[in-house]
Amino acid sequence: MMTPVYILSASAISPQNTFDGDGIYETLITSDNLKLFVKEPDYRSYINPVAIRRMSRLIKRGISCGMKALSDAGIKTPDAIITGTGLGSMTDTERFLKDMIALREEALNPTFFIQSTYNSVNGWISLQTQSTGYNQTYVNRGLSTEMSLLDAQLFLQETSEAATVLVGTFDEMTDDYFVVKNKIDYWKKESIPSNEILKHNDTPGTIGGEGAAFFVLANRATKAIAILKGIKMLQQPTSEIIAQEAIQLLQEHGVTWDEIDVVIMGNSGDSRFESLYSNALDCLSANTSLLAFKHLTGEYPTATSFAIWLSIQLFNNQRIPKNTLLQQGTATHYRNILILNHYPLNTASVLLLQEPA
Amino acid sequence: MEDLKQALKQQIIESLNLQGMKPEDIDDNAPLFGEGLGLDSIDSLELMVLLERNYGIKIEDAREGRKVLSSVQSMAEYIQEHKKA
Structure with missing residues (x-):
């Protein structure tokens, strides 16, 4: 871990x-x-x-x-x-x-x-x-x-x-x-x-x-603006595998699905990958807001880093940019953020970030 | 010779992307490296490529290269002496 x-x-x-x-x-x-x-x-x-x-x-x-x-x-x-x-x-x-x-x-x-x-x-x-x-x-x-x-x-x-x-x-x-x-x-x-x-x-x-x-x-918490809790990397991802890895990641860090305040997804309008996150999204509660970012950046191999940057904006400002919002959840404070991203044609990743205490 | 030096200065500015510099800013005898223009070792390689591409001159000996690339004047003299017809 x-x-x-x-x-x-x-x-x-x-x-x-x-x-x-x-x-x-x-x-x-x-x-x-x-x-x-x-x-x-x-x-x-x-x-x-x-x-x-x-x-x-x-x-x-x-x-x-x-x-x-x-x-x-x-x-x-x-x-x-x-x-x-x-x-x-x-x-x-x-x-x-x-x-x-x-x-x-x-x-x-x-x-x-x-x-x-x-x-x-x-x-x-x-x-x-x-x-x-x-x-x-x-x-x-x-x-x-x-x-x-x-x-x-x-x-x-x-x-x-x-x-x-x-x-x-x-x-x-x-x-x-x-x-x-x-x-x-x-x-x-x-x-x-x-x-x-x-x-x-x-x-x-x-x-x-x-x-x-x-x-x-x-490796010290002083002046931290975010905590990177964990990363899962996947080859040849399927919706089932992404969900399994996300479940495992949350379990490893003692976070429940209800505690996920925001999910930032790497869906890009490509029909071949639209269902990649569906199993993981089925686990979410009404608490969670869904965000997307590839309409702001386009697709490129290191786009995950933009999602991390976006997570930090949410921690800092406690406000969701309206241009990223797909679905508003009930959570009003953003403490745990899950990033689900993929890159065509065969890799994906799951990251968990947390606001510092 | 003057035309050659003028052309050479223009080519150096373009090849090394010396932004904001004009040919008249480069003194014929000023050292290109260290003081003077303050060029570095990668620039010296770029200047070697410039001589080969524009004048068909290939400098094989590093010591000779150092002498040739010391100023615009020395470059122009070397080109005049070695330029292929």
Whole structure:
């Protein structure tokens, strides 16, 4: 069983105003072309101006998001940096591969190659923070977020002294990536506005998305804004298996279904996955509010991290953003949140978060 | 030679994405690394690629490369001497 870890801060760069705007309570940003790209903030406040010139947007996004999470937690140098990404920097990878073909594998720019590696963001953050401790990047497609959180939890569990870990995720969508995934039916064939995607759940596919989210985790409760109680990772999930794992997760942490105040679901309007959560939802009481988020972010491998960020907003504000609400429950205080998410075509996860006492 | 140096400065700015900088901001003899423009080791690799792509010049010897890439003037002289017809 996973030992609970404490979340000290959270930051997210997403297609919504999550980084430096008004949050997601007021404005809903939509798209009509099946793609939700992030709202890029001004990165110059977070990155060395000499270094920023050669960075692609994903690298800038990851570093800025990570530096903001550290700043919000009042941490200058974390003891470890652990990230997860499904794709890494697609822009740099595509540039490098296209140059390889065009230039017949000669005179290739080193920058694109260096930044196409998955751990570039970690490297830059460790340079900026002078963090020479444990540094790891997980590339496990739809479970990259969960793997990085699990590793952070193990790191914190094994450290007897007070320690902090910067955990983050980042993924980007490019036009070429969208075209490739379209060929294997990731996206809707018909044009649907992003804010209506959940209603169009009778056809396969969803909308593409991207984002980054970073958290500072600690093994001490001081100044915690949330507690990550446990994670379950699933391969080839079915509705029955997701429900079983959720039941087990709650039992392990002594939480009953009645005590779940909010469920945040990763349903995305894709008919192939609409029933994935039905068995788990059958266990819920009238207490629980149901929320969705993929109409705000689109689908991407590390979308679970957005759901975690959203959970922390609920703990902090004790208010549900109206644009996320599917069904209002009777609970008026949000203490226990269950996240049910999946990534096409074969992974899912269940996470339990709790408001600190 | 002057045209070559002007073109080279423009190519350096574009290739290294030196935002807000114009060719006239780069002195012909100012060191490109350390002081001067403050470029780093990755930039030196980018400049090697620039010479190969734009002028067909490949520098194999690192010591020679260090000398060639010391300033715009030294780069231009080397290009003039070695540029393939």
